Amino acid sequence: MRKLIYNPLAIAVAFLAVVAILFATLWILIPPPPRLLSDPHSGVDFAIVQGGVADIAKHPHLVSLAGLFYEPVWVWYRESAFKSDGGKLGLLSQLKGKRVSVGNEGSGTFALSSELLKVTGLKSGDLITEQLKPIEALEKFRKGELDAVFLVSAPEAPIVRDFYQTPGIRLMSFEQADAYGNLFPYLSKVTIPRGIVSIEHDVPKQ
Template sequence: MRGIRERFKEQLQRNQRRDLWIILAPSLLLVGLAFATTFYFIKPAPPKTLVIAAAQDEGGFRYYARRYQEILARDGITLEIRGTQGSLSSLGLLAEERGGVDVAFVQSGASAAGGKAANVVSLGGLTHIPLWVFYRGEPIEDLRELRGKRIAVGPAESGTHALALTLLQANGVEKEPTQLLSLERDEALARIKKGELDAVFLVAAAEAPFLQKLAAEPDLRLLSFSRGEAYARRYPYLSRLTLPRGVLNLAADVPSRDLVLLAPTASLVARESLHPALAYLLLRAASEVHGGAGLLDRAGEFPTGNATEYPLSSEARRYYQSGPPLLQRYLPFWAANLVDRLWLMLVPLIAVLVPLGKAVPALYEWRVRSRIFRWYARLKEIEIQMEEKPERPMLQDMLKRLDEAEYAVNRIPMPLSHAENLYFFREHLDIVRRRILRRLDEGAEAPAPGASLVS
């Protein structure tokens, strides 16, 4: 008896393991596919290092890059600054797959000057960076009066150079005898102070310290664009601004009158593949650096998602509509990013594991019970045959088949938690057996054909 019990127990365990694997294997495969699909759409953890391209002497970009560097360092992100010759070279590095640059400061209008780049998105406009045209000699009111002069128009790859050529060509001033010199800022300033140049084009923030010194030079004048509105209409990336009297130096009353300036916009652009978490971090830095009031900017005017030359990234669009993501408002950057990624990982848990949690036990129970339920087909077959009023040999064959079914079912290894199904089957089997026995008894009591009914 002990040997029978041991064999029965071993068979029961083998059946249970087989049932579990038959049910769990497809379930685990489904869960794995769900997680793989989720991983495919979830961005990996953001890198700890970003590289930004910033022109050395254009628009104050170098200064802004250092401010961003300090802000990102608070959240453990290292911002490396890659110096360039100007907006065109910054865009070139950003567009190259192996350029090694993730984001860049550029001047509006650079794309119109041949700087259009694929797979580049905008994180928004940052601030006005006016065009300053300082010149020597008698007062003039328009760029047309610079014909035949010696003009410094900035390095060849700079946004200053591109903007200067655009405006000078529009006025027909770029041709001889005009001399256009592609000089670095410091060299151009030194030469105009010595009288070796007649005019210099500069693009810089109004707060730049060198502008106040340059505006105080007694032999230099600052051009006021009398047709500023016309330029702004012709070139949408330019804004017409008024430089109020005395704003550069109240004590010295510099400038001595209101002046009209033309101003491109500094923009922050990035690779389309920039990690969303870093995009939001950069946008927060932009709000901190550029959100206040300046000499020419109103408080809250920047950063902005309006009038960008490149498509606005989806993160920037959401940021300007509803602000930073909820988690980043209340949690440190690393914690917000971790929770955000873990939250997305709950998708397969909710979409797959919860239904499976209900389906797997039901499937297991069905598989265990199915070992008994399939014997009900034999009971049904016997009951149908009984409706045909079988003869005694057939009834005895039915009893034999019932005994065989009962013997086979009793040998099925069945967990105790499902043993009631075994006893239910035996009860149903007994019901059919009793019906057959009644038929046999009725057949034994009936008189044989032709027998006398009277004794």
């Protein structure tokens, strides 16, 4: 009889990957509102919540115990919509006048995109925003009805792969990432490794 040898590190990494995918999926479908934690009658005492979605002024008694993993802020854009900028999007200020999905109301994507656009100096009338779920945004992207999409999700989430595989769509590289991280303590600069989605097909290439 062969003796099975288990690698504890591999098991731990696999477990964290499963947790990340599960959390990303649940966050998209059922975003946990921080108000449930502040409501003594809700029956909710503990929750896994995306960093930055709770206003400390509205929820002064919430305490963060630990960080589990990074969930990058992805901003996908249609290359053809930024021809005047050489087909590249590096600053959120370039979204002025564009059709942008900022995430569905109540989601972590909506909360964070609103803060980022606000600090960039963009008001509601400066761009055409739509509050869409990731799947809805992807469908409109493919039809050419959107110029950019905000998404907060783990790299392992299937929706991220779907965006990468959409022709004509590129991932924004935040040229002011350090400034955003300095302004918002809950944000950290994250570099997405080339080929993390698919080494075979070299996705992403940038």
